[in-house]
Amino acid sequence: MKSHLHWLIAASFAALPGCIESTGADTFIETTPGEDLQPSSFVYTNSPCTETGAQGDMSFKLYWPRDNDCVPDTTYPLAVMVHGNGFGYSDYDYLLSHLAQNGFIAISVERYNSEAAFLQDIEATLEDYVLTTSPVVGHVNATSIAIVGHSFGGRTARKLAAQWVGHPVFGVKAVVTLAQNGNDPFYLDGTMTRGYLAIHGSIDHDETPEYSFIHYDNAGAQGSQNDPANDPLALNKSFKLLINANHGDFGDPGAAGVESPIADQTRDAVKAYTLTFLRSHLKGDHKGYDPYIRDNMLPAGWSGQQTISQFRDGGKRRTIGTFEDGVVPANTNLGNINVLDLGDPANAGYFNDTHALVVQPAAAGQYVRLSLPAGKTNLTGFKWISLRIGQASGAPASNVSVNLYSPQWFGGWGVPASITNYGEITTTKPLSLGNGAGPTQVHTMGTIRVPLSAFSSLDNVTMLQLSFGADAVGKSFVIDDVEFYGSSLVSP
Numbered sequence: 001m002k003s004h005l006h007w008l009i010a011a012s013f014a015a016l017p018g019c020i021e022s023t024g025a026d027t028f029i030e031t032t033p034g035e036d037l038q039p040s041s042f043v044y045t046n047s048p049c050t051e052t053g054a055q056g057d058m059s060f061k062l063y064w065p066r067d068n069d070c071v072p073d074t075t076y077p078l079a080v081m082v083h084g085n086g087f088g089y090s091d092y093d094y095l096l097s098h099l100a101q102n103g104f105i106a107i108s109v110e111r112y113n114s115e116a117a118f119l120q121d122i123e124a125t126l127e128d129y130v131l132t133t134s135p136v137v138g139h140v141n142a143t144s145i146a147i148v149g150h151s152f153g154g155r156t157a158r159k160l161a162a163q164w165v166g167h168p169v170f171g172v173k174a175v176v177t178l179a180q181n182g183n184d185p186f187y188l189d190g191t192m193t194r195g196y197l198a199i200h201g202s203i204d205h206d207e208t209p210e211y212s213f214i215h216y217d218n219a220g221a222q223g224s225q226n227d228p229a230n231d232p233l234a235l236n237k238s239f240k241l242l243i244n245a246n247h248g249d250f251g252d253p254g255a256a257g258v259e260s261p262i263a264d265q266t267r268d269a270v271k272a273y274t275l276t277f278l279r280s281h282l283k284g285d286h287k288g289y290d291p292y293i294r295d296n297m298l299p300a301g302w303s304g305q306q307t308i309s310q311f312r313d314g315g316k317r318r319t320i321g322t323f324e325d326g327v328v329p330a331n332t333n334l335g336n337i338n339v340l341d342l343g344d345p346a347n348a349g350y351f352n353d354t355h356a357l358v359v360q361p362a363a364a365g366q367y368v369r370l371s372l373p374a375g376k377t378n379l380t381g382f383k384w385i386s387l388r389i390g391q392a393s394g395a396p397a398s399n400v401s402v403n404l405y406s407p408q409w410f411g412g413w414g415v416p417a418s419i420t421n422y423g424e425i426t427t428t429k430p431l432s433l434g435n436g437a438g439p440t441q442v443h444t445m446g447t448i449r450v451p452l453s454a455f456s457s458l459d460n461v462t463m464l465q466l467s468f469g470a471d472a473v474g475k476s477f478v479i480d481d482v483e484f485y486g487s488s489l490v491s492p
């Protein structure tokens, strides 16, 4: 059972000085976007060290970096893997090995059918085994923990993050859900974790991808962050929808569940996205974060496939359009513009649980303008305009643009920047629902960002305009989360 003595011992270990990452160049493989993650191209010099065992009734498998031998040379953050129903704790070797080979201690633990029992017993496994008797004693940074959960384990991962708020030993920095069960109105926020990554396949017949839409939409804070006040609820979040991936793809080959024909590639994508996310939020190494987490770059193993990416940073951001008040912006000449509650079943075709702008330009040049609040017109220091946008009908349009207005600029308006120069506007996708239903045509959104460097002298910007060119006419677009943000990954 819980031992406060162990907590104190563990805390003293966790407080050992020194850098987290090994300096041995031969120890870890750095993930470089676009060139790695094909199993054939792995050049690991060291397989991970492993140990299986049980603490009380809870079986587990522990993985850790091999620093020449299985005695760690330094301290590593900890990843806790929670398996899904019908899967076992040994069904994620592909991911835990990858993490251990890249500088994480990782443990996959048995989750009983009772979530409550798991949530109680996991602490004893970590305290009495990992931090006290395991081969990595003294080398675990327990204040830098990631919780990764698959399927029902994804739900449990969220619960565990909430359980550890204010915990004297365990500090959660990231939660990753793989094809999560999400049929619960319990959402992560920045008090529970700094980072949240949801990954879901589009043809998941066990857990509907709708769950990840909803949990992404509701995680963290809706509004501005550090503008100027810190909102403790804000977090860094991302949602990767893997087109044509299935539920069983997230387990090892041969594990329970139906796999898709691209299961091996899916696992490579999961490795790349998860490692990149955890390395950033647990180790402060942001390599690959822009292309993999914020943008749509595909890991090499996933090449030829498609991912739709959404993200919002928890750091400096100024939000001017979440549309949660349901009010249509006043300054528009669009003939057909509405704010819809996408979570309302009456708005068929949407999986999101948010309000968003839905527009259908009737003529080239039609626009909608969003005003920056008084006192919020100085954009100096912000790096990007970002929004999530999708196209709900028609062939992909290429001339949707964003522009800014400043009374100090000649003519007021800047030079419009075409959104599609910075990302593909996602379109309606066939998504298969849980329990074998589907496919259903779903209007998706992906986050696209435009650098503010396209504009100059940003100290008094009063409006943002989205305008639609000729090839957008008659087509329907859905837009949300229009904001400016800085480069900071983690809020102070």
Ligand SMILES: [Ca+2]
Residues within 6 Å of the ligand: 321, 322, 323, 324, 354, 355, 356, 480, 481
């Ligand atoms: Ca919204």
